[in-house]
Structures are given as C-alpha cells and as structure tokens.
Amino acid sequence: MPGGLEKTVVALAALLLTIGLVACGGGGNSDSTTDSSPSPQQPAGSQANSPASDQEPPGGAGKSAEASKPSGADGGEPSHSNAENFVPKQHHDSGGGAEQFRVKGGDNSIQEFGSEAGGSKLDEAATALHNFLDARAAGNLAAACAYLSKSVVESFEQLVTRPQQSHGIACAGVLRKILNPSAKRLFEEEAEQADVGSLRTEGEQAFLIYRGIDGAVLAMPMAREDGAWKVASLTGTPLS
Numbered sequence: 001m002p003g004g005l006e007k008t009v010v011a012l013a014a015l016l017l018t019i020g021l022v023a024c025g026g027g028g029n030s031d032s033t034t035d036s037s038p039s040p041q042q043p044a045g046s047q048a049n050s051p052a053s054d055q056e057p058p059g060g061a062g063k064s065a066e067a068s069k070p071s072g073a074d075g076g077e078p079s080h081s082n083a084e085n086f087v088p089k090q091h092h093d094s095g096g097g098a099e100q101f102r103v104k105g106g107d108n109s110i111q112e113f114g115s116e117a118g119g120s121k122l123d124e125a126a127t128a129l130h131n132f133l134d135a136r137a138a139g140n141l142a143a144a145c146a147y148l149s150k151s152v153v154e155s156f157e158q159l160v161t162r163p164q165q166s167h168g169i170a171c172a173g174v175l176r177k178i179l180n181p182s183a184k185r186l187f188e189e190e191a192e193q194a195d196v197g198s199l200r201t202e203g204e205q206a207f208l209i210y211r212g213i214d215g216a217v218l219a220m221p222m223a224r225e226d227g228a229w230k231v232a233s234l235t236g237t238p239l240s
Helices: 005-019 119-137 141-146 150-160 171-178 181-193
Strands: 046-048 090-092 115-117 195-202 205-211 217-225 228-231
Touching: 090 119, 115 119, 119 141, 119 181, 119 195, 119 205, 119 217, 119 228, 141 171, 150 171, 150 217, 150 228
Parallel strands: none
Antiparallel strands: 046 090, 115 195, 195 205, 205 217, 217 228
C-alpha cells in the first residue's frame, strides 16, 4: 500500500473536494455518493448496534456518540440531530473474506492488505461503518462525527477552512460544508445496501471491504482509536 493511512485519507479528501463528488453533487454510482473487512470461515452474523450510552462495550463498536464525538461535534445541529438522539439500526453482513473480491489480473493490494480478521473484530468495524452511513443518511452529522477518526476530522477542517479559522471548527459544521444535501437519497441507498464482506487489518489500520449501491465493491479505510474502530474516510475506494 502506498504511504500511510492518514496520507491516503488526506489524498482522498482532497480529490473529493477537487472534483466535486462530495461538495458539488454525485452521480448515480456509489463511489460518487459515499463518503464512499470478515471471517474467512463464517459470515458476519446479524448484529444489533446498541444505542449510544456512557458505557463502551468491548471493542468500542457501540461507543456512545456523545462520548466519541470531537469537541463541538454538534456544530449547531438542530436538537433532533444531536448525537445522543441517534438510534443505531440492526444490519446483517454476508462476510466471506477478501478472496471473493480479488480481481483477476487487477490491483489486489487492498484485498491482500495485512491479514484477514473475523469474529468480534469484523462485527465491531462493520458496526462503526453502518452507524456512520446510517447517521449520515439521516442527516445527523453530529452522530456521524462520532464514528469518524480524529485524523480525518482534522484533515477535513484544514481542507475547508483557512488556517486561522481551523481551531475549534465543529466536525458537524465541516461535514455540512463538504456533503452535498442533494445526495441524501444516495446516502440512504448506500446505508441500506451496505454489506460488509471482509476486514483486512495491519496494526491500528484496516480496510473494510463491502458491497454498496448496486453491488459495487468498495474499501473503506478504518482506524483503531481508543479501543474502537473509526471510519477513516468519507468515501470508500472502488474495487470493481
């Protein structure tokens, strides 16, 4: 993999802002609408994403949005969009491992990244992704911020604000600047259709490989922070 995960995230964010996939509208495919990894032996089963609370369960997948959000994450959101009002949904993931996503004669660097992780690690990472997608689709940007990695939030703040204004900028405010409101329907479709198949991990970095809108295969960078998996980009990288 070229460079570190943080460099990858910054590059992706810069690319999104440059070509306008997030800020200026998206098309009908998943890589322009998303902010767009499983046990090789058994699929990830149904998982109930617990509502936010002050107690973090093992692995941090159901970590409280209030406890997880960066300082000022509500960013002036209406009361109905506060992080504490977000109720996670239940999702079922197919699992099956990265082998199913290999592209013959293609670039399989993400499919071969690190090693395959399954069981609770897969479930925890998948929960973080689903919660982020669901919160974004619902327009609850404060809750969405709770599932984004700190490095991503800081990178986005630097990209959309002048240096002298970046300190203290709310995460939700940043998302409001770079997410296209007209893409709401597409955000809803991705949240509904997202099906995680693989988690490839190496240390505190990982990729969740999942199927999005119309079965498009995407890889979402993930980061392990404070014992919990965080989504490390606004968009998954298309693999197919």
